[in-house]
Amino acid sequence: MFNIRDKGASVWESWSPPARSSFVLIVITLVALLPYAGNFGPTSFLDTPISSYQAVLVYPIALFVLMGLGLNIVVGKSGLLDLGYVAFFAIGAYTMGIMGTMTSLNTWQILPFGIFFAMLSGLLLGLPALRLRGDYLAIVTLGFGEIIRIVALNLSVTGGPNGIVGVPTPPAVLGQKFELDDHAGYFWVIFIMILLVIWMIRRFTIRRPGRAWEAIRQDEDVAALMGVNLLVYKLWSFTIGAAVGGAGGVIYASKTMFIAPDMFTFNTSILVLACIVFGGLGNIWGVIVGASILAYLPERIRFISNARQLVFGLVLLVIMNVRPDGLLPRKKREKIREKQAI
Amino acid sequence: MFEVLIDQFWSLTIAGIALGFIYVLISLGYTMVYGVLRMINFANSEIFMWGTFGTVITNRDIFHYTQTSEPAKGWKLALVLISALLMSMFVAALTAVFVEFVAYRRLRMKGTNRLATLISAIGISIALAELMRLLTDSRPVGSPRVLEKMILTEVWGANIRLDTVVTIIAAAIIYILLERFIQLSRMGKAIRAVSQNEDSAKLMGVNLNRVITVTFLVGGLATGAAGFFYITVFEYTKFNIGFTMGLAAFTAAVLGGIGNIRGAFLGGLSLGLLEVYASAVLGTQWKAVTVFIVLVLVLLFKPNGLFGEAVQQTRA
Numbered sequence: 066m067f068n069i070r071d072k073g074a075s076v077w078e079s080w081s082p083p084a085r086s087s088f089v090l091i092v093i094t095l096v097a098l099l100p101y102a103g104n105f106g107p108t109s110f111l112d113t114p115i116s117s118y119q120a121v122l123v124y125p126i127a128l129f130v131l132m133g134l135g136l137n138i139v140v141g142k143s144g145l146l147d148l149g150y151v152a153f154f155a156i157g158a159y160t161m162g163i164m165g166t167m168t169s170l171n172t173w174q175i176l177p178f179g180i181f182f183a184m185l186s187g188l189l190l191g192l193p194a195l196r197l198r199g200d201y202l203a204i205v206t207l208g209f210g211e212i213i214r215i216v217a218l219n220l221s222v223t224g225g226p227n228g229i230v231g232v233p234t235p236p237a238v239l240g241q242k243f244e245l246d247d248h249a250g251y252f253w254v255i256f257i258m259i260l261l262v263i264w265m266i267r268r269f270t271i272r273r274p275g276r277a278w279e280a281i282r283q284d285e286d287v288a289a290l291m292g293v294n295l296l297v298y299k300l301w302s303f304t305i306g307a308a309v310g311g312a313g314g315v316i317y318a319s320k321t322m323f324i325a326p327d328m329f330t331f332n333t334s335i336l337v338l339a340c341i342v343f344g345g346l347g348n349i350w351g352v353i354v355g356a357s358i359l360a361y362l363p364e365r366i367r368f369i370s371n372a373r374q375l376v377f378g379l380v381l382l383v384i385m386n387v388r389p390d391g392l393l394p395r396k397k398r399e400k401i402r403e404k405q406a407i
Numbered sequence: 408m409f410e411v412l413i414d415q416f417w418s419l420t421i422a423g424i425a426l427g428f429i430y431v432l433i434s435l436g437y438t439m440v441y442g443v444l445r446m447i448n449f450a451n452s453e454i455f456m457w458g459t460f461g462t463v464i465t466n467r468d469i470f471h472y473t474q475t476s477e478p479a480k481g482w483k484l485a486l487v488l489i490s491a492l493l494m495s496m497f498v499a500a501l502t503a504v505f506v507e508f509v510a511y512r513r514l515r516m517k518g519t520n521r522l523a524t525l526i527s528a529i530g531i532s533i534a535l536a537e538l539m540r541l542l543t544d545s546r547p548v549g550s551p552r553v554l555e556k557m558i559l560t561e562v563w564g565a566n567i568r569l570d571t572v573v574t575i576i577a578a579a580i581i582y583i584l585l586e587r588f589i590q591l592s593r594m595g596k597a598i599r600a601v602s603q604n605e606d607s608a609k610l611m612g613v614n615l616n617r618v619i620t621v622t623f624l625v626g627g628l629a630t631g632a633a634g635f636f637y638i639t640v641f642e643y644t645k646f647n648i649g650f651t652m653g654l655a656a657f658t659a660a661v662l663g664g665i666g667n668i669r670g671a672f673l674g675g676l677s678l679g680l681l682e683v684y685a686s687a688v689l690g691t692q693w694k695a696v697t698v699f700i701v702l703v704l705v706l707l708f709k710p711n712g713l714f715g716e717a718v719q720q721t722r723a
Contacts, residue, residue, distance in 0.1 A: 146522070193707050200447060201706055204661050207654070208699035219692045331650070335529055342526045375537035381530030382510060389519035 073350070097256060100249040116364065119248035123320065125360035127255040128313050133340045133356035134262045134349065135309025140338065141347035141395070142266075142275070143302040144282030145195070146203040149210025150337055152190075153183040153307040155329035157314020159217060162229035162324045172235035172319045176312060183311020186213075187304040195299040210334050218326040228325025232318050243319075251320050258316070262309055263349055269305075278302055336360075339381055345391030354392055412687045417565035419683045425571045425640060427679020428578035432633035433656035434663070434671040435585060436503070436626035442602035442666040443622045446521060449528040450506045452653020453535035454627055458499030458634025459644040460539070463550045465491040466638075470553075478555035487553050492577070492635045499631025500624050506531055507623040512616075540646040547645040550638045574636045581632050585625060586668055598622055602666065655682070655695075658702055664712030673714050 077085070103118035132154060139147045157179040164175045194205040217223040224230075235243045241250045269275045277298040280288035289295050318324045336359065344355015362380070366373045384392075412419065433455050440448040466472045470487050472479075479487050510531040514524045554573060558566045589595040597618050600608040609615055637652070638644060655678060663674020678698065685697035705713055 140522070146525075193703055197706055197710060200441075200665070201661060201710070203447065204657060205699075205703055205706065208658070208695075208702060211654070212696050212699055215692065215696055339526055339529065342522050346520075346522060371541055372537070375534055375541065378530045378533030378535075378537060382527050382534065383530075385523050385527035385530060386510075386513050389514055389517060389523035391523075 121364050123248045123251045129356040129360040131313045132337045133352045135306045137341050137352045139306035143278035147206045148203050149206035151329045151333040152210040152213040153310030154314040155213050156183045157311030158318035158324045161315040161318035162232050165232045176315050179311045179315035180308045183307045184304045187307030191300045191303040214326050232322045345393040347395040351393035417563045423680035423683035425574045427676035429633045430656045430659045431675030432629045434660035434675050436630035437660045438671040439626040450532040452649035453532045454499050454502045455630045456649035457502045458495045458631035461495035461498035462491040462635045462638040465494040472551035495635040496628045496631035500627035503623040503627025549643045664714045670714045
């Protein structure tokens, strides 16, 4: 099948380094200007029926891209099926909620804590769970996602079903204020985080952990025979994915100023997973495209309000049947080896 | 903390066994498909949910029972119960075969990766649940009481209710029938052959497509029967009950050793009992947490589930 990713890669490789850097700069500038894309007469069709285009751009689109990239490290790079990714997002969000309302720390100071707690929980869950084979890992992570939600629902420190109200917004950075109805600032913060995560993934991919993950994904037994320490590298992948989710959660809580257990259901985990499989597993650009489409689509089709989830389910079904490798599949050479491995 | 458990041990046990048998039948749906395809059938929870509506429709629209009408008696009772059971099994089996046809077949023919199939199954599962939500206006649907919940006898201080007894006996019969089908029939043998080695089974002349369809069909029948018993015990259904029940049943299948029919049986029963005891000791809200902690502990020490996965004779 026609593989856009390989075409893009061959064009990219034919460019000289200055052309590459200027292209990257142009793309970054264009994306950074995205919050204003809905301001010019005809482009107001980007506004969704309920919320403004700018609001949708921050949540769900930008946050889903961030979470998709995080989950992609776990599922796409190292082949570990995680069905409870929302747990780490929730841990980040509740860290922000609890510490933001009870201590005087601000969002930027809490961010490292959120990442730390998400990583810690990833480590604690991963230590027993990552010894298990694929499908068992799926059910254990799924259960973990539910546990976090149930615990948040039943503890008093998390406000039970009412959640936490009045989570503080971040203080201004470089003159950029963060207010409830000002979405551009949040978008830029998340955009910077996305760029950092992309950079991190690209660095990892060409270095030792990336090679270890690739080996684990293609064939665990062979990887173990070649001396890859399975548990250690799986744990790394799991905790790094968790860290990204936790960071997303902190920003999310700080933006919405209110969190409740209902926001962290199994559906969110599934949606993020669907984003990355839909866009193209293991491929950064595929994940970004998939997450943007799947996050925007349900908001856009709100005019068929009641049936939108139905349409969403059918879209997943049809696209997976037509393009099983996603819209932008991973590199051909990686895919061929994957087929042989199965 | 443990007073409730000690006081009502036997009645809890009986409730747990009844719940366990419902789990057994649903987890058969998961375990059979897993045995043949090596894949979680994500839509099984919605197959169960559609199955429960089979019973509601039979009771309410075919036999015209209402919330206020007298419970049925004698032959009429048997007729209504059996037709409701058959209806549930029929609806669920139909849904299961439909799911296989729409979400699995094309991807399997292409030989694509497992995650694509998983997402496609999730897609059909969302669509099925949402379709039912639209049909029922997101409201819970109560089922008229057909089987009177009378107390038969009292054993060790526990009331033995009629619906519990019916559930336990009938579910056990259905389980035994299915197990015998897998063990003895020609088709059952083919299913076991495919689950052991797909390629060799194909070389031996097994019609793979038909085997897979039959697997979904049989799994659907079991899941549908579970839907009937669910209605008999709880008397209401909703478009989203599939998720909780499906999750629990899948846990049960993993607990017993997925892909293993007897594992599903023992796993389902243990999970039913565990859930009931855990709610009595810690409160209902911690039920799911306890179950998952037990699951993780079991998998840590017995990675193939409590009763093993690779028992070739019982595997289906």
